[in-house]
Each structure stands twice: as structure tokens, then as C-alpha cells.
Amino acid sequence: AQSVSQHxxxxxxxxxxxxxxxxxxSYGGTVNLFWYVQYPGQHxxxxxxxxxxxxLVKGIKGFEAEFIKSKxxxxxxxxxxxxxxxxxxxxAVNSGGGADGLTFGKGTHLIIQP
Amino acid sequence: xxxxxxxxxxVICKSGTSVKIECRSLDFQATTMFWYRQxxxxxxxxxxxxxxxxKATYEQGVEKDKFLINHxxxxxxxxxxxxxxxxDSSFYICSxxxxxxxxxxxxxxGEGSWLTVV
Numbered sequence: 001a002q003s004v005s006q007h008x009x010x011x012x013x014x015x016x017x018x019x020x021x022x023x024x025x026s027y028g029g030t031v032n033l034f035w036y037v038q039y040p041g042q043h044x045x046x047x048x049x050x051x052x053x054x055x056l057v058k059g060i061k062g063f064e065a066e067f068i069k070s071k072x073x074x075x076x077x078x079x080x081x082x083x084x085x086x087x088x089x090x091x092a093v094n095s096g097g098g099a100d101g102l103t104f105g106k107g108t109h110l111i112i113q114p
Numbered sequence: 115x116x117x118x119x120x121x122x123x124x125v126i127c128k129s130g131t132s133v134k135i136e137c138r139s140l141d142f143q144a145t146t147m148f149w150y151r152q153x154x155x156x157x158x159x160x161x162x163x164x165x166x167x168x169k170a171t172y173e174q175g176v177e178k179d180k181f182l183i184n185h186x187x188x189x190x191x192x193x194x195x196x197x198x199x200x201x202d203s204s205f206y207i208c209s210x211x212x213x214x215x216x217x218x219x220x221x222x223x224g225e226g227s228w229l230t231v232v
Binding site (some may be wrong): 004009036042044045046049073076089090099100101102103106 | 117133146148150156158159160163172207209211220221222223224225226
């Protein structure tokens with residue numbers, strides 16, 4: 001069975017600070033990795049995804065994530081956060097061809113202070 | 115972009131009654147839809163995978179007779195919570211995968227539905 005661990009449940013940063021949110025997964029086979037964001041009152045939106053190829057993935061809104069297979073990690077990064085990045089961030093995985101439902105981490109609540 | 119819509123967004127029902135939540139893909143056809151449940155301050159938990167024209171596949175621990183899922187068309191899946199109890203109160207989220215090969219590796223989420231059982 002798959003599992004996803006997000007290390008930070010709450011993160012508070014000031015605007016322009018750099019961000020890194022940790023995500024580790026547990027699964028022995030091929031995985032697809034995702035980061036989703038949920039802004040207050042809105043539905044989940046895909047930030048970025050990794051299926052194969054270049055382990056450094058660039059997503060929307062200046063976010064990127066790096067897949068490190070040896071560490072079973074897929075950390076999310078942004079060099080300079082904005083107040084509008086305040087949201088809940090979820091790391092998720094599914095296996096193989098990507099047809100399966102997602103296994104989510106517990107989420108990280110990010111608050112950006114102006 | 116792709117849109118998945120859920121209805122109702124909020125519903126309150128009495129204990130013992132049944133309530134239906136709809137999930138529609140508005141601009142694509144979805145052979146597969148997924149239903150998740152999210153408790154406050156917790157992660158989304160996959161409840162079941164719904165395939166158009168066939169029976170849903172339920173995750174371990176999810177009662178299929180309590181959470182009835184129907185996927186009668188390529189744009190609509192419904193979740194019916196039968197004989198609801200207060201412990202069924204939760205946030206239910208659906209997602210849909212386009213059958214279009216160009217977008218089939220992306221899953222789109224609905225806005226979620228808050229269910230409160232009183």
C-alpha cells in the first residue's frame with residue numbers, strides 16, 4: 001500500500017521568503033507524484049506532477065518540485081513566496097499508469113504574512 | 115480549463131435519511147471518477163473508484179452498502195449516503211479523469227460537498 005508523509009502541518013513565512021515543503025512517499029513500485037493546492041474556499045488545483053523524465057518539475061505560479069528516488073521524496077519549492085500563496089498544500093501519489101485514485105498526505109497549511 | 119462540479123455544496127440531513135451528492139464533469143467525458151472523504155484537518159481519503167457502466171471499486175473499510183455510487187453516464191457520478199448518521203458528517207470530494215488521451219493523466223477535482231447529519 002502507498003502512503004504519503006508531509007512533514008510540516010503548519011508553515012508561516014514572510015513574503016519574499018523561500019519555501020520548501022517536504023513530502024515523502026512509501027511505495028515499492030513506480031509512482032506518479034503530484035502537488036495540489038487548495039486556496040481558501042476553493043477546490044483542489046494541480047500545481048505540478050511528475051510521471052517520468054526530468055526529476056525537476058516546474059509547475060504553475062513559480063512552483064517546482066524535485067523527485068529524488070533514492071530518498072522517496074518529492075519536495076515542493078518556491079524561491080520567493082507571495083501573500084497569495086496562503087493555502088493548503090497536498091502531496092499525492094498514485095501508481096503505475098496513473099489510472100488509480102490518489103493517496104494524499106495530510107496537507108500543509110501555509111500562511112504568508114505580508 | 116476542465117471543470118468538475120459537485121452539487122450540493124452543502125447539505126444538512128436528519129439522521130437515518132439518505133442524501134445524494136452529484137459530481138459532473140462539465141467539459142469533458144470521464145470514464146473514471148473518484149470519491150474522497152476529508153475529515154477536518156486531515157487528508158483526503160479515497161473511498162471508491164467509479165467506472166462508467168460498471169460497479170464501483172471500494173477501498174478497504176468503506177461500506178459499499180452505505181455509500182452507494184452510481185456512474186450512469188460519462189459526465190455524471192453520484193454518491194448516496196444511505197441511512198446517514200452523525201459520524202458520516204464530512205467533506206466529500208469527487209474527481210474525474212478525462213478519457214481523452216491528451217488529458218487522461220490529469221485528474222480534476224470538484225469543489226467538494228459538506229454533509230452535516232443532525
